[in-house]
Amino acid sequence: MSKEETRQLILNNGARLVHTKGFMNTGIQEILDESSVPKGSFYFYFRSKEDFGRALVDHYDTFISAMFDKYLQDTSHTPLERLRRFFDDSCKFYESNNFSSGCPIGNLSQEMSDISVPIREKLHETYSKMKAALQACIEEARDQGEIAGSMEPRMLATFMLNGWEGALIDMKLSKSIAPLVIFKDMLFGCVLNRVI
């Protein structure tokens, strides 16, 4: 394997372990063992665990950006339908994963924001991109008259993403789909269907 391929393998295994166990609770040795990479060679690929953490956020970002684009830019559906499909399919995904793990970016933001400034800055970039993707879809929904013109897309995107992240914590905690269903029912039945 090339250096870049090995680096990607370490990131893949690290992403899975950190998503389940948390960043501080995942050891470098554990990631290397899973990757069959010789002990002690970690620093050939990353300058530090913090540097690895930043690369991990980029790794998650690539996956999440692709998923957001797939749903929120799918012009075969109206903007409001795209949002609905995004949350519906996310529910199916979490259901098939026994309501575990949640959102890797939300998890790391909770865990690392007060521990590492460089990792926090990287997470903040990705979280802002997630908000921007939702905002763009909300703006389209408003322009097409699917939601009221009085809705402020930037605020709505923040409220929506944060509400979803909170619902994912409740899902992990209660091992139930109910918090996600309540989020969707309140979002589409109460927040987005206002007339003015």
Add this chain to the structure above:
Amino acid sequence: MSKEETRQLILNNGARLVHTKGFMNTGIQEILDESSVPKGSFYFYFRSKEDFGRALVDHYDTFISAMFDKYLQDTSHTPLERLRRFFDDSCKFYESNNFSSGCPIGNLSQEMSDISVPIREKLHETYSKMKAALQACIEEARDQGEIAGSMEPRMLATFMLNGWEGALIDMKLSKSIAPLVIFKDMLFGCVLNRVI
């Protein structure tokens, strides 16, 4: 100090450290050092770190229950005003703490739900109590005609608490009050002021 006083001291110091650094990232030795308790005597007070974790949730629960009662049962204000004051004063608290740490129960729920069943069960109890306290206040608001009769208090309480927990993550991440302000503006200006 009595055994119970020392146990409380360990819980106080543990609560502060875990709130800042996370549970898995806080060592027993570190807590004992802060408490000036002799090395190795931890197991005199707690059967295991997991047992300590459960006691820690009870410790947070006592503090949070008192705060919820103080605001949400304060009959010198209307139910809707109580909710408003609760979120307003929470904002001031987080502002004075440089937007750090967030909610100890939300944090542990995110971190520990997939790691320890006994700790998760304890967290689930406390989180359910927090929802119930909000729900009771929402029911009063509905009964007094402050919010629409079509509002379902149980769903609303879940949506409200989860939205707040998500906003707290965003606050830690962005080191800004903005996510909390947006949450309040959307909650009071959009969700709760519906006519039907």
